[in-house]
Amino acid sequence: MMRILGREVRLSLRHGADTVAVLLFFVLAAGLFPLAVGPEPALLGRLAPGTIWVCALLAALLPLDRLFGADFEDGSLDQLLLSGLPPSLMALAKAAAHWVTTGLPLLIVAGPVAIMLRMPPGALGPLLLGLLPGTLTLSLLGTTGAALVIGARRGGVLLPLLVLPLATPVLIFGAAAAGASLAKASPRPELLLLTALFVLALPLCPIAAGAAARAAAE
Numbered sequence: 001m002m003r004i005l006g007r008e009v010r011l012s013l014r015h016g017a018d019t020v021a022v023l024l025f026f027v028l029a030a031g032l033f034p035l036a037v038g039p040e041p042a043l044l045g046r047l048a049p050g051t052i053w054v055c056a057l058l059a060a061l062l063p064l065d066r067l068f069g070a071d072f073e074d075g076s077l078d079q080l081l082l083s084g085l086p087p088s089l090m091a092l093a094k095a096a097a098h099w100v101t102t103g104l105p106l107l108i109v110a111g112p113v114a115i116m117l118r119m120p121p122g123a124l125g126p127l128l129l130g131l132l133p134g135t136l137t138l139s140l141l142g143t144t145g146a147a148l149v150i151g152a153r154r155g156g157v158l159l160p161l162l163v164l165p166l167a168t169p170v171l172i173f174g175a176a177a178a179g180a181s182l183a184k185a186s187p188r189p190e191l192l193l194l195t196a197l198f199v200l201a202l203p204l205c206p207i208a209a210g211a212a213a214r215a216a217a218e
Contacts, residue, residue, distance in 0.1 A: 001089045004080065008097030011070075018063045019101055023109055026059040030113045041118040048117035049127060049178035053171050055113075056106050056131065060138045061163060063102055065156045067094055067146040068213060077150075081217050087210025095143040095206065103135030123181035129191055130177040133198040134170050140198075140205035141166045147209035150216035170197055 012018065033051045034044055071077040080090050110131055114124055145163040152158060177190035 001085055001093050004083075004085065004090055004093040005096055008094055009100055012063075012097060012101035015066070018066070019105055022059045022062050022102055023105055025062060026055050026106055026109060027113060029055040029058065030117065033117070044118040045120055045123075046182065048114055048119040049123070049182070050175045051117060052110055052114055052127065052178075053131075053134070053175045056110065056135065057138060057164070057167055057171055059106060060098075060102055060135065060142060061160055063098070064142045064146045064159055064163070067098060067143060068150045068216075069146070072150050072216065077213060078217055081214060087214045088206040089210075091143055091147060091209035091213060092206040095139045095209070098143060099136055099139040103139050107131050107135055119178075120182065123178045126181045126187040126191065127178040130174040130187070130194050133191075133194045134174040137170050137194070137198045137201050138163075138167055140201040141170075144205045144209040144212070147212035147216070150213060170194065173197070 030051055033047060037043060037047060068077065071080065081087060083090075107128065111124060111128060114127055119127070142159075142163055145159050145166070148162060149158045173190045173193045177187040177194065180187040180190060
């Protein structure tokens with residue numbers, strides 16, 4: 001499993017432009033909101049949590065079509081499935097690699113973007129704490145969606161349609177955690193719900209993704 005994880009990370013670093021494109025999309029999409037709603041600091045501060053979460057969700061979708069698609073096209077997926085590792089652990093390694101190369105950079109960049117959007121400093125901690133389990137869950141859900149569209153025509157179009165509805169609870173609770181801090185309330189319930197979603201997705205998504213990858217290979 002660690003060898004597959006290392007392989008996926010090396011492949012992602014070899015195509016480093018994908019990670020750069022994800023970060024540029026995240027920053028540029030968030031930078032459009034002040035142009036649309038105006039530069040008023042109070043308004044931007046209230047909109048910042050939802051803005052960052054929506055942009056992070058959309059940015060995380062960009063590299064998903066390569067997660068299984070390239071391996072399926074060149075035959076590497078068959079080799080991975082015949083390696084002796086259960087398909088669920090192979091899918092878990094791919095999800096971990098997606099988070100390392102996409103979710104973690106988004107988490108790092110989210111802080112400066114939040115400051116750019118005039119988010120109050122007191123809400124920055126809950127925002128980042130929510131993004132940690134949130135981006136992990138998005139990587140798991142995205143891996144499942146990518147496995148379901150292996151070999152499908154127009155899979156890049158179907159993938160967001162599959163993942164976005166599943167990611168809606170993550171978006172709601174993540175934005176609510178930072179919003180609670182803005183309202184001088186405790187973000188603990190929302191953060192616990194985000195953690196619960198991650199704990200639920202951790203065993204289920206790799207199993208589903210592995211089964212879908214095996215079905216596509218057969």
